[in-house]
Amino acid sequence: xxxxxxxxVNALMLGAIYALAAVAYTLVYGVIQLVNFAxxxxxxxxxxxxxxxxxxxxxxxGWQAPMPALPFLVALPLAVVIVAGLGVVVExxxxxxxxxxxxxxxxxxxxxxxxxxxxxxxxxxxxxELRFPRFALGQLPPIVLFDTIYIRVMEIFVLVAAxxxxxxxxxxxxxxxxxxxxxxxxxDPTAARLVGIPVNRVIAMAFLIGSAFAALAGVLxxxxxxxxxxxxxxxxxxxxxxxxxxxxxxxxxxAALGGMLLAFVETFAAGYLPNGAAWRDxxxxxxxxxxxxFRPQGILGRxxxxxxxxxxxxxxQVAPRGLFAPVDRFFGWLGQGNTVLNIALACxxxxxxxxxxxxxxxxxxxxxxxYGMLAxxxxxxxGFTGLLDLGFVAFFxxxxxxxxxxxVLVLRGRFGIDPADIWWLFYANxxxxxxxxxLIGALIGTPTLRLRGDYLAIMTLGFHEIIRIVxxxxxxxxxxxMGIRGIPTPSLxxxxxxxxxxxxxxxxxxxxxxVFGIARLVRSYVGRAWVAIRENEVAAxxxxxxxxxxxxxxxxxxxFIGGLVGVFxxxxxxxxxxxxxxxxxxxxxxxxIVMGGLGTFxxxxxxxxxxxxxxxxxxxxxxxxxxxELRYAALGLVLVLLMIYRPQGLAARARVSLMMSK
Amino acid sequence: MSVLLExxxxxxxxxxxxxxxxxxxxVADGAIHGLIGPNGAGKSTMVNALTGLVPxxxxxxxxxxxxxxxxxxxxxxxxxxxxxxxxxxxxAGMTVLENTLVGAHRHFRASFAALLRRSRAAxxxxxxxxxxxxxxxxxxxxxxxxxxxxxxxxxxxxxRLEIARALMLQPRLLLLDExxxxxxxAEKDELADIIRAIRDRGITVLIIEHDxxxxxxLCDRLSVLHHGALLADGTPKExxxxxxxxxxxxxxxx
Ligand SMILES: Nc1ncnc2c1ncn2[C@@H]1O[C@H](COP(=O)(O)OP(=O)(O)O)[C@@H](O)[C@H]1O
Ligand SMILES: [Mg+2]
Numbered sequence: 001x002x003x004x005x006x007x008x009v010n011a012l013m014l015g016a017i018y019a020l021a022a023v024a025y026t027l028v029y030g031v032i033q034l035v036n037f038a039x040x041x042x043x044x045x046x047x048x049x050x051x052x053x054x055x056x057x058x059x060x061x062g063w064q065a066p067m068p069a070l071p072f073l074v075a076l077p078l079a080v081v082i083v084a085g086l087g088v089v090v091e092x093x094x095x096x097x098x099x100x101x102x103x104x105x106x107x108x109x110x111x112x113x114x115x116x117x118x119x120x121x122x123x124x125x126x127x128x129e130l131r132f133p134r135f136a137l138g139q140l141p142p143i144v145l146f147d148t149i150y151i152r153v154m155e156i157f158v159l160v161a162a163x164x165x166x167x168x169x170x171x172x173x174x175x176x177x178x179x180x181x182x183x184x185x186x187x188d189p190t191a192a193r194l195v196g197i198p199v200n201r202v203i204a205m206a207f208l209i210g211s212a213f214a215a216l217a218g219v220l221x222x223x224x225x226x227x228x229x230x231x232x233x234x235x236x237x238x239x240x241x242x243x244x245x246x247x248x249x250x251x252x253x254x255a256a257l258g259g260m261l262l263a264f265v266e267t268f269a270a271g272y273l274p275n276g277a278a279w280r281d282x283x284x285x286x287x288x289x290x291x292x293x294f295r296p297q298g299i300l301g302r303x304x305x306x307x308x309x310x311x312x313x314x315x316x317q318v319a320p321r322g323l324f325a326p327v328d329r330f331f332g333w334l335g336q337g338n339t340v341l342n343i344a345l346a347c348x349x350x351x352x353x354x355x356x357x358x359x360x361x362x363x364x365x366x367x368x369x370x371y372g373m374l375a376x377x378x379x380x381x382x383g384f385t386g387l388l389d390l391g392f393v394a395f396f397x398x399x400x401x402x403x404x405x406x407x408v409l410v411l412r413g414r415f416g417i418d419p420a421d422i423w424w425l426f427y428a429n430x431x432x433x434x435x436x437x438x439l440i441g442a443l444i445g446t447p448t449l450r451l452r453g454d455y456l457a458i459m460t461l462g463f464h465e466i467i468r469i470v471x472x473x474x475x476x477x478x479x480x481x482m483g484i485r486g487i488p489t490p491s492l493x494x495x496x497x498x499x500x501x502x503x504x505x506x507x508x509x510x511x512x513x514x515v516f517g518i519a520r521l522v523r524s525y526v527g528r529a530w531v532a533i534r535e536n537e538v539a540a541x542x543x544x545x546x547x548x549x550x551x552x553x554x555x556x557x558x559x560f561i562g563g564l565v566g567v568f569x570x571x572x573x574x575x576x577x578x579x580x581x582x583x584x585x586x587x588x589x590x591x592x593i594v595m596g597g598l599g600t601f602x603x604x605x606x607x608x609x610x611x612x613x614x615x616x617x618x619x620x621x622x623x624x625x626x627x628x629e630l631r632y633a634a635l636g637l638v639l640v641l642l643m644i645y646r647p648q649g650l651a652a653r654a655r656v657s658l659m660m661s662k
Numbered sequence: 663m664s665v666l667l668e669x670x671x672x673x674x675x676x677x678x679x680x681x682x683x684x685x686x687x688x689v690a691d692g693a694i695h696g697l698i699g700p701n702g703a704g705k706s707t708m709v710n711a712l713t714g715l716v717p718x719x720x721x722x723x724x725x726x727x728x729x730x731x732x733x734x735x736x737x738x739x740x741x742x743x744x745x746x747x748x749x750x751x752x753x754a755g756m757t758v759l760e761n762t763l764v765g766a767h768r769h770f771r772a773s774f775a776a777l778l779r780r781s782r783a784a785x786x787x788x789x790x791x792x793x794x795x796x797x798x799x800x801x802x803x804x805x806x807x808x809x810x811x812x813x814x815x816x817x818x819x820x821x822r823l824e825i826a827r828a829l830m831l832q833p834r835l836l837l838l839d840e841x842x843x844x845x846x847x848a849e850k851d852e853l854a855d856i857i858r859a860i861r862d863r864g865i866t867v868l869i870i871e872h873d874x875x876x877x878x879x880l881c882d883r884l885s886v887l888h889h890g891a892l893l894a895d896g897t898p899k900e901x902x903x904x905x906x907x908x909x910x911x912x913x914x915x916x
Contacts, residue, residue: 520777524770528764543828599755658757659759659788
């Protein structure tokens with residue numbers, strides 16, 4: 001009884017916060033069918049701004065700035081208003097130019113904005129937690145129920161604030177002109193435009209209200225856990241999105257219901273399951289996957305999520321002009337798939353191993369090929385098949401953990417076998433790790449087959465989080481956050497390939513194999529089926545392409561490469577931990593492909609090369625030394641600009657032929 | 663004369679609106695069959711139902727004894743029904759030839775391993791389908807445009823590309839949803855000749871079109887849909903002299 005009552009109170013609190021943030025996702029989704037991943041960051045900004053306003057002074061960019069030290073009840077609405085305005089600015093600058101772009105473009109822009117905002121916040125407030133200051137309302141003595149349940153006054157405040165804003169929003173949507181216009185736009189945007197509804201203003205309004213809700217949720221969350229931090233919006237943002245999907249995205253009561261449901265499941269799982277606190281997030285995401293598999297429209301959802309095809313960012317073949325003309329001419333030439341040219345390119349890459357004698361730079365090249373291969377695998381799914389996959393890194397993790405557990409924990413730890421005696425197993429594991437990842441990909445993919453578009457992206461996200469949580473918490477299997485050390489370097493006939501030069505050459509050989517394999521699949525009826533799905537799923541199906549099967553095949557093929565690279569990564573780094581497989585890593589890889597050119601063979605490597613060289617160059621800049629996170633801000637900014645001005649990426653002209661060369 | 667396609671009591675409902683009401687349609691093997699009716703009569707819905715793109719709420723449909731209802735779209739395509747779309751749906755990021763080859767998907771047999779090895783069978787298969795695709799493009803009048811991007815084609819040529827792609831399936835029945843829309847008289851005549859040539863290759867055609875001048879001479883039989891119900895059925899002559907049909911069209915004009 002005692003713990004039950006307290007859990008009930010906690011679940012209600014968390015549910016109210018999730019519900020508020022879920023409204024943000026649902027509102028914007030309802031009006032423009034965009035999953036605005038940046039709400040997690042607006043949530044975080046709400047918290048930071050509120051805390052800053054309540055303090056007498058705050059360190060901004062490392063400078064102590066005077067602040068008004070407002071009371072909570074003044075700082076809260078002010079923070080909400082500021083963030084609401086910011087949300088509208090983001091919409092205007094980053095999303096409105098993409099209104100008529102292929103569906104993938106605004107989604108990627110949203111992810112980029114999210115990275116940008118998070119990095120900027122870290123620059124402003126620093127990477128440490130900012131403690132939530134004490135304030136009068138928070139200091140009132142708690143109310144005690146049944147002698148065991150403690151309810152703080154602030155908890156009542158949270159609940160009242162959440163309920164009041166929900167009711168306010170519902171009334172607004174029901175009874176005001178603007179609210180009705182929003183509903184009409186959600187029902188049918190084209191018709192809404194025809195009957196003269198100012199669609200742009202309606203969308204701006206959805207962002208305004210959505211951002212306000214996200215900020216309110218952020219402040220309440222920070223208050224509950226008494227801190228603000230640049231990454232604090234990430235997980236609650238995912239949870240809020242999950243809640244919105246559970247309840248039925250597009251539905252306001254659905255958001256409330258989904259938020260409460262998720263919070264209750266999580267809180268009670270944490271309270272009653274053995275070691276529940278570690279697994280609470282996994283339980284939440286498992287529920288998401290179950291609901292998506294059996295009732296994709298969610299509990300109260302009425303219509304299908306966005307079914308518009310992903311569309312190609314690759315397709316447009318504009319004549320080279322302007323800034324990118326030389327780049328275009330170069331890649332146009334490169335993209336002709338000339339054998340001589342390919343061999344020359346490979347020779348240059350091999351020659352680098354002998355030209356560069358500096359181990360440091362060779363190690364960097366190892367990273368370039370690792371990321372390039374990884375990005376090539378994801379490129380099959382996103383670039384060729386047009387499915388946004390936010391769970392790809394999980395395959396990478398599966399491969400890496402598979403080989404590490406086998407070599408270190410089982411063979412050496414249990415049986416005392418010296419890795420040098422079984423050097424060939426590494427090469428076998430490249431294949432086995434890939435196959436295992438592909439198998440898992442197929443298993444995970446199967447329930448998503450009925451899903452289209454955005455649901456799939458959300459599902460992969462849930463899958464990724466579960467794998468990450470398992471890697472962190474199943475300590476007996478993975479050694480948890482400590483990671484696995486002492487993974488043997490690859491060797492050839494017992495001769496360890498310890499030096500970066502050999503590792504690079506090995507990685508290069510694998511890269512050539514990977515690209516070669518992908519090219520052979522893409523330049524065949526399989527590749528044409530994939531691209532057809534990307535361009536128009538309905539037409540592909542009507543042409544006799546079993547689209548579900550080919551989507552699964554795409555996942556599994558990408559997963560195979562992810563697993564293979566995971567094996568290589570583990571052995572070349574000799575150490576792995578859950579940190580190498582964060583969602584951010586996934587987003588980074590995605591951004592690299594977009595930068596290099598989605599749906600090209602060279603793009604993933606190009607993106608990896610640019611990024612990793614940029615990281616090195618940036619290390620020499622004083623500004624970056626003081627604020628390393630600005631590198632990610634730059635990446636986010638470049639991506640938003642690319643989406644608007646050049647969605648095809650650098651290697652746009654390296655269009656891949658989808659036919660076997662004669 | 664045998665019946666190739668038959669629907670019985672085919673009904674499609676969109677949230678209370680009956681887009682098709684118990685339609686019994688028979689299309690004879692080897693015919694050019696016209697489907698006409700005012701805008702919103704349910705013609706496109708008929709084609710979408712036949713290809714499994716909208717769920718039917720009652721009734722049955724079969725292609726030469728093979729039941730189709732409840733089958734997924736790709737299976738229906740595999741069973742021998744190809745189609746074009748009222749609003750063109752070519753694959754934007756592909757060349758004309760690649761677009762056409764997607765229609766040949768069901769003829770490919772090569773396994774992953776064979777593709778990776780690029781086995782002889784895989785190469786021969788690709789080669790023979792490519793030859794067929796070039797022939798199909800030639801047939802619809804797109805000769806020499808195979809390397810071009812599909813989006814770069816003129817509107818009329820995009821429609822022809824859709825037909826070429828559909829022909830690659832080697833269908834028994836081809837459904838054409840307003841293939842002549844937006845074309846001038848000369849282009850329409852040209853395309854009508856292509857449609858006749860398709861029929862002469864043994865492919866049955868079901869065509870939706872508003873130009874009655876063309877339909878009168880092109881079609882062997884006509885069916886008229888009105889408010890989702892089958893209003894009349896017969897030779898063009900019979901149908902056009904049917905007072906019900908005249909009033910349906912006049913009613914729309916008024
Ligand atoms: N996906 C859909 N959802 C709801 N209503 C639809 C849908 N598709 C068609 N309709 C409705 O069904 C009716 C028939 O449409 P359609 O088959 O496109 O007519 P036609 O092709 O004869 O002009 C119209 O009233 C149309 O609004
Ligand atoms: Mg129509």
